[in-house]
Every structure is written in C-alpha cells, then in structure tokens.
Amino acid sequence: MGEETLINIFVEESEEILEELEIDLIQLEGNPQDDELINKIFRSMHTLKGSAGLTGLTDIADFVHHAEDVLDKIRNHSLQINYEIISLLLESRDIIEAMVKQIFNPEYHVDQQKVIEISTAFKFFLEAPVSNQGAKDFVEEKQKLSEEDSVYRIKLKLNNNLFETGTDPLGLIKELSDFCDVLDINVNLSRIPEIYELNPEGCYLTLTIFVKTSDSLKRLQDVFIFIEFYNEIEIEEVTEDFKDGLDQTLAEKLTGEILVERGIVEEEDIEEALEEQNRIGEILSKRGKVSKKQVEKVVGEQTKVRNIKEKSSIKVDTYKLEQLMNSMAELVISQAKVRDLVFQFHNNKETEFVTAFDEVDKRIKDLQEEIMKVRMVPIGDTFIRFKRLVRDLSKKQGKEIALEIKGKETELDKNIIEQIADPLKHMIRNSIDHGIELPEEREQEGKNRVGKITLSAYHKEGSIIIKVVDDGAGLDKDKILRKAIDKGIVNREDKLKDEDIYQLIFAPGFSTAQVVTETSGRGVGMDVVRSNIERLRGTVNISTALNQGTTFKIKLPLTLAIIDGMAIKVGEENFIIPMNAIYEFIQPAPEHLKTVKGKGEVVKVRDNYITLTRLHSLFNIEAKETDPTKAIVVVVHDEGKKTCLLVDEILGQQQAVVKSLEDNYTYVEGMAGATILGNGNVAMILDISTIIKMALR
Amino acid sequence: MKESKDNTMNILNQQLTNISAENQFLTFKVVNEEYGVDVLRVQEIIRYIKPTEIPNTPEVMKGVINFRGEVIPVIDLRKKFGFDFGEYNEFTVIIVLEVEDKIIGVIVDQVSDIISFSTEDIQDNLEFGSDIDTKFIKGMAKVEDRLIMLLELERLISFENFKKINNLDTNMVLAEENQEKEEQDEL
Numbered sequence: 066m067g068e069e070t071l072i073n074i075f076v077e078e079s080e081e082i083l084e085e086l087e088i089d090l091i092q093l094e095g096n097p098q099d100d101e102l103i104n105k106i107f108r109s110m111h112t113l114k115g116s117a118g119l120t121g122l123t124d125i126a127d128f129v130h131h132a133e134d135v136l137d138k139i140r141n142h143s144l145q146i147n148y149e150i151i152s153l154l155l156e157s158r159d160i161i162e163a164m165v166k167q168i169f170n171p172e173y174h175v176d177q178q179k180v181i182e183i184s185t186a187f188k189f190f191l192e193a194p195v196s197n198q199g200a201k202d203f204v205e206e207k208q209k210l211s212e213e214d215s216v217y218r219i220k221l222k223l224n225n226n227l228f229e230t231g232t233d234p235l236g237l238i239k240e241l242s243d244f245c246d247v248l249d250i251n252v253n254l255s256r257i258p259e260i261y262e263l264n265p266e267g268c269y270l271t272l273t274i275f276v277k278t279s280d281s282l283k284r285l286q287d288v289f290i291f292i293e294f295y296n297e298i299e300i301e302e303v304t305e306d307f308k309d310g311l312d313q314t315l316a317e318k319l320t321g322e323i324l325v326e327r328g329i330v331e332e333e334d335i336e337e338a339l340e341e342q343n344r345i346g347e348i349l350s351k352r353g354k355v356s357k358k359q360v361e362k363v364v365g366e367q368t369k370v371r372n373i374k375e376k377s378s379i380k381v382d383t384y385k386l387e388q389l390m391n392s393m394a395e396l397v398i399s400q401a402k403v404r405d406l407v408f409q410f411h412n413n414k415e416t417e418f419v420t421a422f423d424e425v426d427k428r429i430k431d432l433q434e435e436i437m438k439v440r441m442v443p444i445g446d447t448f449i450r451f452k453r454l455v456r457d458l459s460k461k462q463g464k465e466i467a468l469e470i471k472g473k474e475t476e477l478d479k480n481i482i483e484q485i486a487d488p489l490k491h492m493i494r495n496s497i498d499h500g501i502e503l504p505e506e507r508e509q510e511g512k513n514r515v516g517k518i519t520l521s522a523y524h525k526e527g528s529i530i531i532k533v534v535d536d537g538a539g540l541d542k543d544k545i546l547r548k549a550i551d552k553g554i555v556n557r558e559d560k561l562k563d564e565d566i567y568q569l570i571f572a573p574g575f576s577t578a579q580v581v582t583e584t585s586g587r588g589v590g591m592d593v594v595r596s597n598i599e600r601l602r603g604t605v606n607i608s609t610a611l612n613q614g615t616t617f618k619i620k621l622p623l624t625l626a627i628i629d630g631m632a633i634k635v636g637e638e639n640f641i642i643p644m645n646a647i648y649e650f651i652q653p654a655p656e657h658l659k660t661v662k663g664k665g666e667v668v669k670v671r672d673n674y675i676t677l678t679r680l681h682s683l684f685n686i687e688a689k690e691t692d693p694t695k696a697i698v699v700v701v702h703d704e705g706k707k708t709c710l711l712v713d714e715i716l717g718q719q720q721a722v723v724k725s726l727e728d729n730y731t732y733v734e735g736m737a738g739a740t741i742l743g744n745g746n747v748a749m750i751l752d753i754s755t756i757i758k759m760a761l762r
Numbered sequence: 763m764k765e766s767k768d769n770t771m772n773i774l775n776q777q778l779t780n781i782s783a784e785n786q787f788l789t790f791k792v793v794n795e796e797y798g799v800d801v802l803r804v805q806e807i808i809r810y811i812k813p814t815e816i817p818n819t820p821e822v823m824k825g826v827i828n829f830r831g832e833v834i835p836v837i838d839l840r841k842k843f844g845f846d847f848g849e850y851n852e853f854t855v856i857i858v859l860e861v862e863d864k865i866i867g868v869i870v871d872q873v874s875d876i877i878s879f880s881t882e883d884i885q886d887n888l889e890f891g892s893d894i895d896t897k898f899i900k901g902m903a904k905v906e907d908r909l910i911m912l913l914e915l916e917r918l919i920s921f922e923n924f925k926k927i928n929n930l931d932t933n934m935v936l937a938e939e940n941q942e943k944e945e946q947d948e949l
Contacts, residue, residue: 395831638815684817726816729864730826730835731924733816739826739833747814747826747833 072168075120079165082109086158090151091452097146106154107136113161125164128180131187132157144190153190155453157183215304216248217285219274222297227268232292234272240288245276251359275303383479386440390626393436394722397627400429401719401743430720437624440480444522444531445473447486451493455518458497465504465514466497471521477529478624481601485531485621488594492533492617493518495591500537500615510612512536527645529621536614540607542566549575567607571595600727602737604754606704620704620754622737628723630740630750632716633699635680636687639748640712641721641740646753648700648707650715655694668698668709675700678760679711683735689713703754708761719743721750735759770873771807771855777876778804786878787903789910790857790870792839793848797870798877798903798912803859805829807873810854823924827867829858836867837919861915868919877910879903884912 089106096102110133117125132154138144160180167173219241223234241247253271257263278285282300289298407422448470459466501507501516508514519534542563549555549569561569569575573592598605603621622628630641649670657669658677666677677698681688690696690713699710721740726733737752774788778801787798788807806829813825813836822841826833836856840848848854848871856867886901900914 398831686815686817724833726826726833726835729832729866730816731921733819735818736816739814741828741831741833745828747828749814749816 071120072122075116075122076165076168078116079113079161082113083158083162083165085109087155087453088446088449090154090158091449091456093146094148094151094456100140103136103140107133107140110136122164122168125161128157128164128184129161131184131191132161135187135190138191150190153183153186157187214277214279215282215302216275216277217282218299218301218303219272219276219285219289220297220299220301221270221272221274221289223268223270223272224292224295225264225267225269227292227296228266230292230295234268234270237288237292238272238274241274241276241285244280244284245278248275248277250274386479389436390440393433394626396429397433397720397722398741398743400426402745403743404719405743433627433720437478437626440478440624441476442479442482443474443476444482445470447482447489448473448520448522450486451490451520454490454493455497458494459501462497463503464497464501464516466501466516466518468493469517469519471519472523475522475524475529477522477621478626481529481621481624484597484601485619488597488619489520489531489533491591491594493520496533496535496537496615496617500535500539502538524623527623527643529623531619531621533617533619534614535616539611539613539615540567540570540609541611545569564607567609570607571605596732599732600725602723602752626723628721628750629718630721631699631718632742632748633697633712634714634716635684635712636689638686639716639742639746640680641719641748641750642699642701642710643737643750643753644718646701646703648702651698651700651709652696653693653698658693666693668693670700670709675707675709676760677709677711678756681711683756683759701753701757703757706757706761708757710756721748723750770875771809774873774876775807778806785881785884786876787910787912788857788876789874790855791872791874792843792870793845796874796908796910797839798910799857799859799915800912801876803861803915805858805860805865808856808858808867810850810856810869812850813867820924824869827856829865829867832865834858834865834867836869838869840869840871842868842918859915859919861919862921864921866919877903877905879905 086106086109089102089109093099093102093106110129114126114129114133117123117129135144135150135154139146139150144150156179160175160183163173163175167175221234221237227234238247238250251273253273254269256269256271258269276285282302285300286293289296292298404422404426407419452468452470455466455468458464496518501518502510502512504514507516517536519532521534522529522531524530546555546561546566546569549566549572550557552574554569554572554575555561571591571594575591595605598619598621601621603619605620606618607615608618609615628641629644631644631647633640633642651668651670653668653670659667659669659674661667661674664676666679667674668677677693679688679691681691688696688711691711693711697712697715699712699715700707701710723738723740725738726736735752735755737750739747739749742748778788786801788801788804789796789798791797808829811827813827815825816823816835822837824836824838826835838847840846850869853872854869855873856869857873858865858867860866883903883905884901885903898913898918899911900917901912903910903912
C-alpha cells in the first residue's frame with residue numbers, strides 16, 4: 066500500500082473518529098460517571114495516535130499522546146472529570162482536526178500557540194497529585210469492578226433431602242451477601258418433577274449464583290463447608306468475562322449456552338430442545354424448564370451487550386445511494402408511463418393484465434420505501450453537536466444556558482439532515498445571542514439563572530417538525546418594526562399582523578443585535594435560514610412572548626425525493642397535491658356556499674365553515690368549471706389551518722418524483738416543485754402550506 | 763416546407779455535437795432581427811412544445827418543460843425583447859442553453875445556422891438607436907449583408923431578478939412590471 070493511500074485512509078478515518086469524539090466528550094460532561102463512554106473516548110484517542118504514528122504523522126501522534134495519557138488517568142479514576150478537562154479535551158480535539166485538515170490543505174492554519182498551551186495544560190493534569198478520595202467515592206457509587214475484585218460463579222446442585230438437614234439455601238445466600246456483592250442468582254427449575262411425583266418436603270433446586278468479592282476463594286468455600294458432602298458445589302472464577310459490569314462473552318453466545326452457564330437449565334435440556342428446531346428459549350419455557358421471564362432476562366442482557374458491541378453495518382458512498390435514488394426516481398416515472406398505457410389499452414377481458422400491473426406497482430412501492438429507509442438517519446447526532454456550540458458561546462457571553470434535546474431518535478432523510486444543520490445552528494445562535502438574557506437580568510425577572518434552549522424533533526402528518534425553543538426575552542415587536550422601517554424593509558404605513566412582524570427577522574439585511582458579535586454576524590444569518598428551509602420545501606414559523614421566550618418551528622417534508630400525490634386538473638393544467646395535505650373531497654350543495662362580506666367565499670363542511678380558494682383565480686388561469694357545486698372541492702390542511710381548493714377534476718393518485726424548480730429556475734411561491742408525468746409532460750406540485758397562506762391574505 | 767425546416771434543426775444539432783472552437787455562434791431570428799448565442803452554451807435545439815405554466819410568474823416565463831428528465835424553465839424571447847407574443851408555428855424552436863449553471867430554454871422564431879466570426883468581425887462598442895434594449899447585447903457582427911446581435915446570456919437571463927419577482931408580494935411584482943412597462947414606454 067502506498068503512502069498516499071495510507072494517508073488518505075488516515076484522514077478519512079480520523080474525520081470520522083473526531084466527529085464521534087466531539088459528541089462523546091459533550092455527552093461525557095453531562096454523564097461523567099459513564100465508564101463505558103470514557104473507555105470509548107480513550108479508544109478513539111488511542112486509535113488516532115496509533116494510526117497517526119503508523120502513517121508517519123508524528124506531530125499528530127505526539128499531540129494525541131498527551132490527551133490519551135490524561136484519558137488514561139480518568140479511566141483509572143485518578144483524575145476527575147470537570148469543566149476544564151472537558152474544555153481542554155474538546156480544544157485538543159479541534160487542534161487534531163486542524164492538524165488533519167492541514168495534511169491536504171497546507172494553507173490551513175494550526176494555532177501553534179494553542180498547541181503549546183494545551184500540551185502544557187495536559188502536563189499539568191498529568192502531574193497533578195492523585196486524588197484518592199474522589200476516586201474511591203467514584204468506585205463505590207458505581208459499584209464497578211476494581212482491580213482486586215473477582216467474580217465467581219457458584220453452582221449449587223442441592224440434594225433432594227437438603228431440608229432434612231435443617232439447611233436453608235436462602236441462609237447461605239444471605240451469608241454470601243455479608244461479604245460479597247451478589248450480582249445475579251438463577252434457579253434451574255428442571256429438576257422439579259410433575260406434581261404427582263412431587264415430594265413437598267424435597268428440595269429440587271439448582272442455584273447458580275454470581276458474586277463479586279474482594280475476599281479469597283477460601284472464604285467463599287467456607288460458606289458451603291457444611292453442605293459440601295451431600296451436595297454438588299462448583300465454584301469457578303469468571304472475573305475475565307465480567308469486565309465493565311456486563312458479561313462480555315454474552316454477545317457471541319447462543320441463548321442456550323447462556324442459559325446453561327447461568328445454571329438456569331442443564332445441557333441435556335438444551336440438546337433435547339434443539340432437536341425440535343425452534344427458538345430455544347421458547348421451547349424451554351413452554352416445557353416449564355425455565356420460566357419465560359428467565360429467558361427474557363438473559364436474552365435482554367444478550368441484546369444489550371450485542372448492541373454495545375457494535376451494530377453490523379457497512380459503509381456506503383453517499384454518491385452510490387444518490388445513484389440508487391435516481392434510478393428509483395426514473396423507475397417511478399417509467400412506471401407512470403406504463404400505467405397510462407395499461408389503463409388506456411386494457412378492456413375488460415384483460416383483467417389479468419391489470420392485476421399483473423398492480424402487482425408490479427406494489428413491488429415498486431415497497432422497493433421505494435426500502436430505499437427511502439436506507440437514507441433515513443436519526444437526527445440525534447446533529448442535535449448533540451449543538452451542545453458544543455451552546456457550551457462555547459454561553460461561556461463566551463457570560464450566559465448560563467442548558468440545552469435540552471428531545472426526540473433525537475427521530476429519523477429523516479440524510480440530505481435533509483445535512484442541509485438543516487446550518488439553519489439550526491443559526492437559530493440556536495440567535496437564541497443564545499438575542500434570546501437568553503444574562504444571568505443577573507434573568508434573576509431580576511424572577512427566572513432561573515440558567516436559561517434553557519430546547520431542541521426537539523418529531524413526526525407529524527407525514528412531515529417532520531423541529532423546534533428551537535428558548536425561555537429568553539422574547540422578540541420585541543416594536544423594536545423589530547422600527548428597525549425594519551429604518552432599513553426600508555417595510556413602509557411605515559404598512560399594516561402588519563404580529564406574525565408578519567416577527568417574520569421580518571428573516572428579511573435580508575435585518576439584524577436586531579445591539580452589538581454585532583462574532584457569531585450573530587451581520588444579519589446574514591436569518592435570511593439564509595429561511596431560504597435554506599424553503600429550498601428543502603419546508604416552512605419556519607415564529608411564536609414569541611415577551612419575557613417568556615421564542616419558539617422557532619420548522620416543518621420539513623419527510624423526504625425530498627418522491628411523494629404520494631393526487632393529480633388534479635384546473636383548466637388545461639395538471640397539478641399534484643401531496644396526499645398528506647388532503648383532508649377530503651366534496652362537491653358542495655348550493656346551500657352550503659356562502660359569501661361573507663370582506664372575507665370571501667366559504668363552504669359549509671358538516672358544521673364548519675371553511676374558506677373557499679378558487680385555484681384558478683389564485684393562479685390566474687382559465688378554469689373549465691367555476692361553479693363549486695359542479696366542480697370538485699378538495700379540503701386541504703396544514704398546521705391546523707384548512708381551506709377548500711376549487712378544482713375542475715380529480716385525475717387520480719400517483720407517485721411523484723419531486724424535481725426542484727430551483728435547480729434550473731428559482732423558488733416560486735405556492736409550488737413545492739414539479740414532476741414529470743407518465744406522458745412526459747410536467748406538472749406542478751402544490752405547496753399547501755404556502756397556498757393556504759396565499760389564500761388567507 | 764416543414765421537411766426542410768426539420769433538416770435545418772437536425773443538421774445544426776449534429777454540428778453542435780462536434781463544436782469546440784471559440785467565437786462560433788448559433789444564430790436565430792426573433793421578429794425580424796437576427797441574434798447569436800455562443801454555441802458552447804447551447805445544449806440542444808428542440809422543436810417547440812407547449813410548456814406547463816407556472817402560476818404567478820412573469821409573462822415572459824412561459825413555463826417549464828421536461829428536457830432529458832430535468833424540469834427546465836422556458837422563456838419567450840419575443841416577449842423578453844418587448845414584442846408581443848407571436849404565433850408558435852413549425853419554425854418555432856426552443857434553444858436549450860446553459861446559464862449560470864442552470865439549464866433554460868428560450869423560444870425563438872426560427873434557427874438559422876452556425877457561424878464563426880473572427881474577433882475583428884465583432885464590434886462591441888455599440889451605439890444603438892431606439893428600438894432595442896442594449897443591455898443584453900455584447901456585440902454585433904456583420905456577415906455579408908446580415909447584421910447579427912450577439913447576446914450576453916447572463917444579462918439576458920437574470921435568475922436574481924426572477925427570484926426577486928417570485929419571492930415578493932404581489933405589490934412588488936406589480937411595481938416591477940410597471941417599471942418594466944415604463945422602461946419600455948421610454949424606449
């Protein structure tokens with residue numbers, strides 16, 4: 066392998082590690098007792114050092130070395146985690162990142178001053194006296210294994226006549242717990258005979274006890290000294306398998322093996338069960354050899370360890386995914402073409418033809434869903450990364466801010482996640498800079514010194530909602546309006562609704578910051594935020610209350626590529642309405658139509674009046690049918706708002722591959738994009754959320 | 763007649779694929795004037811098809827078409843140059859161009875041919891009379907007795923402008939349209 070490729074691999078690998086490292090460090094700060102995490106961070110640093118050394122990048126290796134040493138000390142509990150250490154580790158992470166970037170970008174600047182500072186700081190921590198007290202508390206709190214502790218497995222196959230000797234097995238366990246930490250006790254029920262053979266005074270138990278102790282094996286054996294003649298007792302040391310408090314061997318083992326090892330069943334039972342070729346746990350529990358709970362417990366533990374031990378996955382180039390997606394999109398378009406032909410040419414005799422097509426249709430839909438799923442990733446990592454931002458910025462501005470994260474498991478299209486990260490960053494910055502007040506001010510307002518920013522994500526009606534909520538000062542309506550007038554963004558005479566005023570902060574060239582800070586920039590942030598979100602076919606809304614805080618609510622489509630739509634016709638043009646926006650279709654009776662003065666037309670749908678939006682007037686096109694009682698009304702909804710769209714005709718449901726208008730043109734209000742129909746023509750896809758806005762204004 | 767027309771288009775498309783030299787221009791007619799665009803910017807010449815309208819866009823924006831699986835906008839050059847819309851007939855073609863990394867179609871009355879000019883043939887300090895907006899024109903070339911106006915595509919098609927128009931309130935669009943009208947009135 067050439068040196069070039071080696072370096073390439075190193076750069077690629079370290080980028081990934083560094084990304085993880087940032088998240089892990091931030092999480093460690095909130096969770097300093099997490100040994101698993103400390104180990105992971107240590108391993109990351111270790112890998113970095115190793116591969117840097119291997120690649121001949123000695124300055125990186127040397128630098129990482131210090132960080133690794135400090136982490137080693139943390140791992141041994143001889144150094145306690147605090148704010149400074151986390152900061153230092155984060156900064157060193159940044160330096161490593163800069164060093165890695167410099168490999169291919171010689172112009173990339175690595176702050177040498179900072180390198181020296183950090184190295185010195187590391188040395189300070191390394192030479193600091195070991196704080197034993199802290200370390201001890203730490204161990205006790207976590208009940209983790211220290212060097213001296215050993216884990217033993219004690220298997221007691223108790224004699225049927227045990228009770229006659231006056232021995233109580235429970236007493237033995239109690240005695241054990243006097244000097245041991247009893248980790249787990251499992252009972253093998255397989256010796257219990259059928260009820261008619263059962264001797265009520267007999268003892269049929271086989272116990273397997275896992276204990277952890279710093280005492281000797283001898284001490285353990287002493288406990289069983291009185292029963293060892295008539296009972297089978299095996300004591301085995303299993304410390305090696307029990308590192309990190311979990312049985313590390315579980316991951317590779319079969320459920321059956323574990324059950325045997327834990328003493329829940331005997332090997333013969335397993336073999337017997339295996340002959341039936343079924344899920345071993347199920348069979349055993351069915352046969353009453355083990356209780357269902359017992360099986361669930363070991364399986365649960367096994368899953369836990371397996372999860373920790375890395376999920377099985379492969380890395381795929383995003384470009385390949387992109388290609389796959391494009392082919393899928395082409396397939397959907399071609400399929401639309403075939404569908405048109407099928408329905409054009411088939412007659413009743415050829416129902417088989419149609420059935421076969423439906424079959425293909427279904428398969429394609431399934432395939433498409435699967436491909437979509439491949440692209441879905443949880444938003445958690447993106448969210449957690451913002452903790453760093455909040456941490457650094459709040460420190461810099463003398464503010465105290467906690468970032469709360471909700472719904473980090475919410476999955477969305479990878480492309481969307483990548484493109485939403487930046488706008489989110491701006492919004493969080495905005496909340497830190499302009500939202501959250503200084504601690505003293507907050508106290509004066511009777512609020513908690515520590516401000517809170519909440520980031521949450523959830524699915525709703527086929528869309529994804531992301532919220533950035535702060536409990537800061539809220540937006541000052543008058544101030545925004547004054548500023549907007551000053552900047553000539555609006556006219557003094559304009560009558561603006563509160564909502565519209567808040568939206569002004571997204572206007573180009575607008576910034577309410579008293580002081581232009583390094584982060585808030587010069588008002589470039591927020592207008593980019595809105596245009597980025599619009600490019601993703603999303604919307605952003607603001608709600609705010611003075612002194613209570615501000616909420617940014619972003620609504621995004623689940624995926625950018627293909628949507629389920631309903632094709633409709635107005636005049637000569639076809640349009641697609643996204644299915645998830647459609648509430649129902651109606652043909653109103655004449656008595657259900659009313660014209661409200663100053664408000665336009667409304668339709669009575671059951672007991673509600675909903676505004677009627679004539680698509681042809683909204684779009685300035687000719688419609689074939691302008692009488693709502695003869696045309697079709699589509700009730701659409703978004704964010705709790707509804708309107709009735711008047712259309713000429715419903716053409717039917719279809720999949721639509723979304724082509725952005727911005728690729729070759731620009732954003733057009735009310736349009737979510739365009740799609741290519743089966744016949745090769747183009748149809749516009751309506752953006753219901755903006756259409757409702759347009760209709761109501 | 764139609765036959766011969768089809769041939770022109772096919773021949774030109776054929777030539778387009780073999781072009782590499784600079785200063786070659788595809789020439790076409792709008793109303794009675796002849797214009798040229800840099801051939802390197804031309805993707806293809808296609809026969810006129812009716813575009814799908816995009817609601818609430820300026821009049822010159824005729825809509826969008828499907829070009830090799832992409833959705834591209836199409837503008838009418840007659841309208842863009844301040845004339846009334848013409849009738850679309852068998853000579854009408856859409857020239858697909860690349861402008862600012864985007865693909866866009868322009869509707870013209872008729873394509874003529876591909877001509878090479880030497881730099882000396884192109885006159886770029888232009889003083890025009892009144893009948894044409896000069897900001898789209900980067901130069902003028904004279905071939906025999908034909909006068910060909912060479913178009914500056916970035917000026918002709920400004921996505922920034924489209925963006926402004928589409929993003930603003932109806933008021934603003936009207937204002938813009940009024941302004942355009944005024945400009946035309948002035949001319």
